[in-house]
Amino acid sequence: MAADTHADEDFDTLTGWGRTAPTLARVIRPRTYEEAAAAVRACGARGSIARGLGRAYGDAAQNAGGAVLDMTGLARIRAVDAEAGLVVCDAGVSLHRLMEALLPLGWFVPVTPGTRYVTVGGALGADIHGKNHHVSGSFSRHVVSLDLLTADGELRTVVPGTPLFEATAGGMGLTGVILSVTLRLLPVETSLMSVDTERARDLDDLMARLTEGDHRYRYSVAWIDLLARGASTGRAVLTRGDHAPYDALPVRARRARRSPLAFRPGQLPAAPAYVPEGLLGRTGVSLFNELWYRKAPRRSTGRLQRLSSFFHPLDGVPHWNRLYGRGGFVQYQFVVGYGQEETLRRVVRRIASRGCPSFLAVLKRFGEADPGWLSFPLPGWTLALDIPASLSGLGAFLDELDEEVVAAGGRVYLAKDSRLRPELLAAMYPRLADFRELRAALDPRSVFVSDLARRLDL
Amino acid sequence: MKDAFGAPQSLLVLGGTSEIGLATARRLIARRTRTVWLAGRPSPALTAAAESLRALGAEVHTVPFDALDTESHEERLGKLFTEGDIDMVLLAFGVLGDQARDEADPLAAVRVAQTNYTGAVSAGLVCAQALQAQGHGSLVVLSSVAGERARRANFIYGSSKAGLDAFAQGLGDALHGTGVHVMVVRPGFVRSKMTEGLAEAPLATTPEAVATAIELGLRRRSETVWVPGTLRMVMAALRHVPRPLFRRLPV
Numbered sequence: 223m224a225a226d227t228h229a230d231e232d233f234d235t236l237t238g239w240g241r242t243a244p245t246l247a248r249v250i251r252p253r254t255y256e257e258a259a260a261a262v263r264a265c266g267a268r269g270s271i272a273r274g275l276g277r278a279y280g281d282a283a284q285n286a287g288g289a290v291l292d293m294t295g296l297a298r299i300r301a302v303d304a305e306a307g308l309v310v311c312d313a314g315v316s317l318h319r320l321m322e323a324l325l326p327l328g329w330f331v332p333v334t335p336g337t338r339y340v341t342v343g344g345a346l347g348a349d350i351h352g353k354n355h356h357v358s359g360s361f362s363r364h365v366v367s368l369d370l371l372t373a374d375g376e377l378r379t380v381v382p383g384t385p386l387f388e389a390t391a392g393g394m395g396l397t398g399v400i401l402s403v404t405l406r407l408l409p410v411e412t413s414l415m416s417v418d419t420e421r422a423r424d425l426d427d428l429m430a431r432l433t434e435g436d437h438r439y440r441y442s443v444a445w446i447d448l449l450a451r452g453a454s455t456g457r458a459v460l461t462r463g464d465h466a467p468y469d470a471l472p473v474r475a476r477r478a479r480r481s482p483l484a485f486r487p488g489q490l491p492a493a494p495a496y497v498p499e500g501l502l503g504r505t506g507v508s509l510f511n512e513l514w515y516r517k518a519p520r521r522s523t524g525r526l527q528r529l530s531s532f533f534h535p536l537d538g539v540p541h542w543n544r545l546y547g548r549g550g551f552v553q554y555q556f557v558v559g560y561g562q563e564e565t566l567r568r569v570v571r572r573i574a575s576r577g578c579p580s581f582l583a584v585l586k587r588f589g590e591a592d593p594g595w596l597s598f599p600l601p602g603w604t605l606a607l608d609i610p611a612s613l614s615g616l617g618a619f620l621d622e623l624d625e626e627v628v629a630a631g632g633r634v635y636l637a638k639d640s641r642l643r644p645e646l647l648a649a650m651y652p653r654l655a656d657f658r659e660l661r662a663a664l665d666p667r668s669v670f671v672s673d674l675a676r677r678l679d680l
Numbered sequence: 681m682k683d684a685f686g687a688p689q690s691l692l693v694l695g696g697t698s699e700i701g702l703a704t705a706r707r708l709i710a711r712r713t714r715t716v717w718l719a720g721r722p723s724p725a726l727t728a729a730a731e732s733l734r735a736l737g738a739e740v741h742t743v744p745f746d747a748l749d750t751e752s753h754e755e756r757l758g759k760l761f762t763e764g765d766i767d768m769v770l771l772a773f774g775v776l777g778d779q780a781r782d783e784a785d786p787l788a789a790v791r792v793a794q795t796n797y798t799g800a801v802s803a804g805l806v807c808a809q810a811l812q813a814q815g816h817g818s819l820v821v822l823s824s825v826a827g828e829r830a831r832r833a834n835f836i837y838g839s840s841k842a843g844l845d846a847f848a849q850g851l852g853d854a855l856h857g858t859g860v861h862v863m864v865v866r867p868g869f870v871r872s873k874m875t876e877g878l879a880e881a882p883l884a885t886t887p888e889a890v891a892t893a894i895e896l897g898l899r900r901r902s903e904t905v906w907v908p909g910t911l912r913m914v915m916a917a918l919r920h921v922p923r924p925l926f927r928r929l930p931v
Contacts, residue, residue, distance in 0.1 A: 245816035286815035618711075643712070676681045677689065
């Protein structure tokens with residue numbers, strides 16, 4: 223190979239997964255740590271930000287007029303310790319790739335969000351959580367160490383318990399470029415899940431069931447029908463479970479017994495590139511919700527399900543974000559602490575009575591807070607929903623919900639945000655001042671910057 | 681930065697005393713806009729306009745700007761962009777002129793053309809360049825329904841807006857894919873200082889209605905906005921009316 227030390231680059235209009243607020247950036251694709259360092263050194267006045275698979279909903283991995291480091295080329299799994307359950311990998315490795323490589327060895331990623339198509343760097347930058355937060359905490363809780371390329375061009379090894387680690391976990395890529403991560407894994411016996419499903423007839427019933435039963439399950443989540451009104455406001459389907467042990471596989475499931483750790487994600491055709499606006503309008507979504515609720519068994523226990531359909535049902539439809547049409551969509555996710563159930567009830571009622579067409583509304587309980595200064599989870603209730611951005615008056619409506627959330631001591635999730643009023647940020651994230659101070663000292667020239675950072679003045 | 685609904689956090693109004701410009705600024709301040717630059721000829725009206733927006737809670741600066749002094753545009757406007765991103769530029773200056781007088785006084789007619797067209801070409805290009813360098817932002821250009829087809833009653837003004845409209849459309853195409861969005865706004869007859877004492881045309885509208893349409897256009901990332909929206913259909917028909925007939929229409 224020729225002595226080519228320059229990473230590929232071109233100009234591209236980028237958006238987040240919600241496809242709103244496009245901006246132009248110079249996209250650089252480093253293939254080595256040296257190329258990444260060179261790109262950061264030469265990024266120019268408008269700075270740079272790392273980007274993975276573009277699953278953050280808003281503008282966290284965009285940098286208008288500046289450089290964006292596409293990290294997906296840095297995707298080597300460097301070492302696996304199958305005895306101790308540790309993996310060392312580049313930041314651009316996706317959780318999908320990790321599952322492919324590690325499941326046959328009997329190990330699973332400790333925390334996975336609703337999609338496998340996030341990179342390890344992105345998972346740590348957003349300090350993602352999964353259905354097991356009440357037991358396992360967020361992603362950073364399982365990181366043993368990480369290598370960070372900082373604004374001065376240095377490569378630092380960062381370990382938990384240090385300010386730089388706590389600023390980087392959930393720091394949205396603004397402390398530097400995460401180059402590699404050492405991750406502690408979870409042992410599993412099979413690639414199947416043992417799942418219990420039940421229906422809740424309204425929000426109070428749902429909250430009671432979650433409160434009573436969550437500690438018995440590693441994974442727990444509830445899908446809520448936010449278009450149901452009146453007495454059935456907040457009706458939901460609860461899905462909870464754990465990794466199925468080998469003994470739980472039925473004798474007649476010969477294929478599964480022969481290769482219990484095979485990873486078999488299904489795939490449906492991709493969503494078409496053009497979808498007419500309003501397909502996911504009130505009528506369509508309300509029909510979908512009705513069917514989804516009715517389809518769920520009133521109660522079923524110990525049903526075996528593939529990992530992919532339990533954790534990542536939407537990954538089966540590539541580009542599902544196109545279903546919202548050209549106008550894109552916003553995802554609203556907030557958390558309020560235990561004791562603030564009244565706020566949760568009020569917000570759910572307001573969403574239901576306004577008729578926001580959301581077919582993906584999810585409620586779950588968080589466990590202990592994580593140490594990351596800008597990490598999202600708090601011990602409490604978190605609700606996430608998708609809404610088409612073209613819905614009239616949506617911006618003002620979500621601003622009102624923010625007021626309720628902040629008054630209850632809650633916060634919204636930065637990895638999903640694309641519209642928060644900047645004034646509310648400090649109240650939602652009390653460690654924001656520490657974060658800003660550390661960034662000012664570590665990166666005085668703002669080498670690392672993103673549209674999110676500009677919009678919220680992070 | 682703009683949010684998911686296209687609401688800008690910072691705004692530059694070229695023509696800082698324009699009623700449509702100020703109505704738009706008020707509307708955007710009610711959403712996300714916190715910083716406003718009002719560019720115009722220094723005058724008590726400009727100071728008062730800034731004061732009225734400050735009262736709404738925005739940080740407002742005034743900038744001396746004269747559409748006719750095209751030499752100064754690059755320096756005056758370019759400088760603003762070095763102090764921070766500007767998410768939206770509203771090109772709102774323009775003069776109506778007095779058709780009867782301007783027909784008799786070619787120099788007066790030239791002034792209308794220079795303000796509405798030449799001044800806009802210069803200021804528009806300076807801002808477009810800066811927006812392109814920052815990789816995002818909207819340039820909203822106030823054209824007019826009068827530019828869609830020249831009318832006997834105001835063809836001097838109309839022709840200047842026709843030129844501006846064509847310029848803005850071309851600029852929008854040139855900037856396609858750069859992250860910068862150019863939106864052409866074509867209001868019909870707007871009840872304002874500019875049209876005081878004139879006979880009202882059908883489908884007359886207000887500065888507030890234009891501001892509402894601009895906010896919606898930003899959210900939808902529209903390229904062309906008619907105010908009111910029905911004008912789009914009306915003009916689609918009027919455009920094809922034969923001239924002998926068009927001359928006699930009471931429009």
